[in-house]
Amino acid sequence: VTSIYTADLEGLCMYLRRLAYPNRLLDLEHLFGFSAEYISIIANQVMNIINQNKGHLLNNLTNLNWLNQDRLQYYAQSITTKGAPVRNCWGFIDGTVRAICRPSINQEEYFSGHKRHHCVKYQSVLCPDGIIASLMGPYPGRRYDAGIFRESNLYNQLEQRARFGENEKYVLYGDPAYPIQELLLCPFPGRRLTIEQQNFNTRMSSMRQAVEWGFGKIISDFAFLDFKKNQKLLLQNVGIMYKTAMLLTNCHTCLYGGQTAKYFNTNPPELEEYLNT
Amino acid sequence: MEDLFDVAVFGELDYNLVQDAILDNLLEVRQNAFLRSTKYGRLKNLNTFTEEECISNFRFKHEHLERLVHALGIPPEIRSAHRHTMSGMLIFSLF
Numbered sequence: 401v402t403s404i405y406t407a408d409l410e411g412l413c414m415y416l417r418r419l420a421y422p423n424r425l426l427d428l429e430h431l432f433g434f435s436a437e438y439i440s441i442i443a444n445q446v447m448n449i450i451n452q453n454k455g456h457l458l459n460n461l462t463n464l465n466w467l468n469q470d471r472l473q474y475y476a477q478s479i480t481t482k483g484a485p486v487r488n489c490w491g492f493i494d495g496t497v498r499a500i501c502r503p504s505i506n507q508e509e510y511f512s513g514h515k516r517h518h519c520v521k522y523q524s525v526l527c528p529d530g531i532i533a534s535l536m537g538p539y540p541g542r543r544y545d546a547g548i549f550r551e552s553n554l555y556n557q558l559e560q561r562a563r564f565g566e567n568e569k570y571v572l573y574g575d576p577a578y579p580i581q582e583l584l585l586c587p588f589p590g591r592r593l594t595i596e597q598q599n600f601n602t603r604m605s606s607m608r609q610a611v612e613w614g615f616g617k618i619i620s621d622f623a624f625l626d627f628k629k630n631q632k633l634l635l636q637n638v639g640i641m642y643k644t645a646m647l648l649t650n651c652h653t654c655l656y657g658g659q660t661a662k663y664f665n666t667n668p669p670e671l672e673e674y675l676n677t
Numbered sequence: 678m679e680d681l682f683d684v685a686v687f688g689e690l691d692y693n694l695v696q697d698a699i700l701d702n703l704l705e706v707r708q709n710a711f712l713r714s715t716k717y718g719r720l721k722n723l724n725t726f727t728e729e730e731c732i733s734n735f736r737f738k739h740e741h742l743e744r745l746v747h748a749l750g751i752p753p754e755i756r757s758a759h760r761h762t763m764s765g766m767l768i769f770s771l772f
């Protein structure tokens with residue numbers, strides 16, 4: 401019969417250490433002075449507690465109390481100051497692919513013909529201060545971005561969060577894979593573009609690279625998530641692990657800032673403000 | 678040792694021999710004893726980590742770790758769920 405317990409701080413450290421770099425549980429025994437089984441159980445337990453307590457923050461934009469009109473205006477202002485032609489863009493949307501081991505069931509669903517490996521997909525919305533405001537997923541690797549966007553119901557959340565009356569609205573900017581809508585802009589498609597259109601695309605694309613830095617941060621801080629050989633869909637809860645790591649990355653951004661915040665010269669919310677505590 | 682006592686109870690062993698056996702047993706280094714610190718290493722007090730060690734291991738500074746525990750609502754005691762039985766192999770495969 402397994403009945404074990406540990407202190408809060410130690411438990412969080414076990415989970416953080418587990419995520420920090422690809423490591424065997426056996427390697428951590430000497431750091432914490434506990435057996436591998438113990439560390440595994442506690443790390444999983446901490447992951448579930450974080451997801452239960454704060455997971456809702458990434459699921460729905462309307463759960464973010466700090467994402468109000470003033471904040472959206474602040475974001476739009478910072479993006480405009482950086483040279484964006486769109487005056488009311490408050491964030492960037494993109495899909496990300498995380499490699500997993502080949503699942504023994506439904507492997508076709510998880511194979512991305514584009515990336516040529518088995519993977520799960522997530523959809524993220526990145527604010528110019530480096531905070532990932534929304535993370536939807538995991539979706540099977542063969543799905544495409546527009547389909548995920550439709551299924552994620554993000555547009556309804558945008559309607560509730562980013563529209564203030566008839567004249568005031570704030571938009572997201574995505575890559576050409578997304579369908580253009582009132583609150584979601586994309587680059588001009590096609591090859592025959594006017595100079596103005598080409599100029600618009602170029603300037604916005606240099607802003608959009610920031611979203612890639614956001615994905616880069618979670619992987620560089622919590623490299624365990626990038627270790628394909630230990631991302632086993634049918635054995636672990638890969639999605640919850642990625643989500644909780646994203647929450648922790650956002651906490652890290654709140655405390656220490658990041659590359660995106662520096663580029664757009666913005667200040668992320670306070671830790672307690674972000675976590676609604 | 679238990680076998681020795683059994684023989685002594687039946688009076689088939691000299692008193693001095695029993696005394697010697699007890700002393701020998703006490704002084705002998707216990708080879709198979711389970712010592713947590715030898716097997717898993719000593720439990721390191723988190724307060725003894727330097728700031729660099731803390732960041733490289735846990736990505737956060739020590740004072741921020743404590744703040745994070747409160748902000749994330751992690752309870753003071755983390756228990757494994759429902760005292761369920763779990764084999765070692767299953768636990769390994771979970772994470």
